[in-house]
Amino acid sequence: MAITELQARKAQGREKAYKISDGDGLFLLVTPKGGKWWRFKYRIDGKEKLISFGTYPEVSLQQAREKRFEARKLVAAGLDPSAEKQAAVAAKRELQANSFEVISREWHKKMIADKKWTPEHSATIMTRLEKDVFPWIGSKPITEVTAKDIRTILDRIRSRGVIETARRVRTICSQVFTYAISVDKAQYDIAASLRKHLPPTSKTRKHMAAVTDPKQLAPLLRSIDGYQGSFPAQCALKLLPMLLLRPGELRQLEWQWIDFDDAQINIPANSMKMKHPHVVPLPEQAIAILAEIRPLTGTGRYVFPSIRSAVRPMSDNTVNAAFRRMGYDGDTVTGHGFRATARTILDEVLQFPPDIIEHQLAHAVRDPNGRAYNRTSHLPARRKMMQQWADYLDGLKAGAKVIPLKRAA
Numbered sequence: 001m002a003i004t005e006l007q008a009r010k011a012q013g014r015e016k017a018y019k020i021s022d023g024d025g026l027f028l029l030v031t032p033k034g035g036k037w038w039r040f041k042y043r044i045d046g047k048e049k050l051i052s053f054g055t056y057p058e059v060s061l062q063q064a065r066e067k068r069f070e071a072r073k074l075v076a077a078g079l080d081p082s083a084e085k086q087a088a089v090a091a092k093r094e095l096q097a098n099s100f101e102v103i104s105r106e107w108h109k110k111m112i113a114d115k116k117w118t119p120e121h122s123a124t125i126m127t128r129l130e131k132d133v134f135p136w137i138g139s140k141p142i143t144e145v146t147a148k149d150i151r152t153i154l155d156r157i158r159s160r161g162v163i164e165t166a167r168r169v170r171t172i173c174s175q176v177f178t179y180a181i182s183v184d185k186a187q188y189d190i191a192a193s194l195r196k197h198l199p200p201t202s203k204t205r206k207h208m209a210a211v212t213d214p215k216q217l218a219p220l221l222r223s224i225d226g227y228q229g230s231f232p233a234q235c236a237l238k239l240l241p242m243l244l245l246r247p248g249e250l251r252q253l254e255w256q257w258i259d260f261d262d263a264q265i266n267i268p269a270n271s272m273k274m275k276h277p278h279v280v281p282l283p284e285q286a287i288a289i290l291a292e293i294r295p296l297t298g299t300g301r302y303v304f305p306s307i308r309s310a311v312r313p314m315s316d317n318t319v320n321a322a323f324r325r326m327g328y329d330g331d332t333v334t335g336h337g338f339r340a341t342a343r344t345i346l347d348e349v350l351q352f353p354p355d356i357i358e359h360q361l362a363h364a365v366r367d368p369n370g371r372a373y374n375r376t377s378h379l380p381a382r383r384k385m386m387q388q389w390a391d392y393l394d395g396l397k398a399g400a401k402v403i404p405l406k407r408a409a
Contacts, residue, residue, distance in 0.1 A: 003028060005061050011036060026068040028056060038064040040071050044080045051082045098185050100145055100176070101138035104129055107179040118270060120252050123312055125172060132157055132169050142177070142186050150191050154198060166198055210337030212344040217241075218396040220333065223326045225397065232304045233318055235293045240319065240335055242286055242390050244342050244360050246273060247335035251314040253303040255294075263287060263383075278362045281383040283390035342389065350392060352385050360385065 003022040011020060013034035019027040029037045038053035053059055053067045071081040108129075112122050136156075137149050150173055157166040173191040180186035211217050224237045240250055249267065257266050265280040272278050282290070290303070297305055304314040319335035339361055346352045360382050 003061060008036065008056050008061055022061075022065070022068075024068060024072065026053075026064060028064075038067070040068055040081070042071065042075050042081065044075060044078075049080070049082055051085065098141050098143065098180075099139050100142045101129075101134050103142050103180050103185060104133070104138075104176045107176050110179070120248070120313060124316075128165070128169055128172060132165075133173065142180050145190055147190050147193050150194055151197060154194065158198065163198060170194055170198065210340035210344075211333060212341055214345060214349065214396060217341060217345075218399070220328070221393060221397045223328075227322060227326060229322055229325070230307065232293060232297060232314065233322055235289050236304045236314065236319065237322055238289055239286055241338040241341060241393060242283065243280055243386075244339055244389075245280065246339065247319050248316065249273075251302075251304050251316065251318065253313075254301055255298055255303055256301075258282075258290060258303070260287065260290075272362060274362060276362070279379060279382075280360075281379065281386045283387040285390040285394065345392070346385065346389060350385075350388060353381075356381050356385055 001023075003020050007020060008028055011028065011030045013030060013032045015032060017029060017031050019029055019039075021027045025041045027039055027041070029039050031037070036056040038056060038059055040051050040053060042049055042051070051071065053064050056064075059067075074081045074084055108122065108126055111117055111125075117125070133153060136153055137145050140149070150170065153173075154166045154170055157169055170191050174189055177186055177189040177191055181189065211220055221241065224241070227234050227237055236250060239245075240247065243250065243265075245253075249272065252271060253265070253267075257268070259266060263282045265282065267278045267280065269275050269277045293303065297303060297310075300310045302310070302313045306312040306314055320330065323333045323335070324330075343357055343361065346357050347354055356378050359378050
């Protein structure tokens with residue numbers, strides 16, 4: 001007779017395991033400890049075999065009978081249910097192994113191993129994937145990701161008002177698909193079809209907003225001194241106009257690069273935009289700021305670590321966000337704009353030679369024979385310039401008489 005739901009529910013363990021048959025090969029095996037396992041007995045190629053359908057009550061009586069029905073159809077077709085089940089499990093594991101997240105992390109690891117990225121860039125790539133992509137399609141097999149999936153992700157990012165981030169995420173996804181194709185785990189770059197989904201980048205190059213008039217620079221410097229954000233952010237803002245570094249170079253500054261004895265920063269080539277090592281002479285004011293923050297962050301890698309994780313540098317948005325909180329919009333002030341500020345005033349007001357300024361800006365300056373100068377070129381002159389520049393900034397903040405720009409005169 002067939003099992004009833006009541007029998008299955010009330011079956012208790014005995015001294016030895018026993019079976020309760022439901023017919024057509026299906027039975028409930030009850031263990032001495034009271035465990036209840038659905039088993040299906042069948043014959044294939046003249047051999048008797050068993051396959052498990054799971055445990056009761058996780059698998060109900062009705063579900064067990066449905067599994068028996070499907071298994072009997074396979075046997076009638078000459079197929080082994082056990083082998084089919086193993087093949088299905090293997091296929092599922094293969095799909096999981098080829099999920100978008102697994103392939104993305106495999107690609108990311110390879111790019112790091114091949115030294116294609118700086119540590120900061122690799123961290124940025126993974127942060128974008130973990131924040132904007134993996135939660136939505138990370139577990140999906142890469143071959144099942146559709147253009148609609150990617151488009152939805154891009155639209156979600158775009159709705160936050162960060163179109164440039166959406167463009168970069170599309171590019172990252174495209175690179176993941178390209179890698180998957182190269183290792184025979186995908187056939188198409190789905191993200192490539194969405195190149196025109198986002199508004200095009202303006203072909204007119206927009207220069208970074210910068211304050212180049214000393215009269216306007218003075219109140220900006222005083223605003224920086226009065227900034228009420230985190231202490232590392234305060235220090236970074238104070239050093240930004242003083243050191244002539246790009247914002248990315250400043251926020252990725254490492255303590256091991258700072259030589260207090262020689263009063264300079266030695267930045268390695270792989271951390272510079274132009275991929276050449278760079279020396280930054282430190283004026284007295286900069287040394288004082290670094291000495292002040294050293295007790296707070298000096299035991300870590302970065303001078304200005306992220307507020308979320310000490311193993312990462314400060315966010316690339318911290319500086320510009322600080323200016324927005326101080327009341328300066330992106331058309332007036334940007335972190336990168338201070339390089340233009342220094343270039344203009346050092347030339348037109350403080351009268352330093354342009355090639356000295358260009359060296360300190362880490363631009364590609366070459367000698368008459370076309371050879372790039374080394375990182376210590378004009379170092380004594382640059383030390384003098386950097387100290388005079390820091391003193392000039394202090395004078396502006398203190399209300400010193402402002403010398404007008406030559407072009408304004």
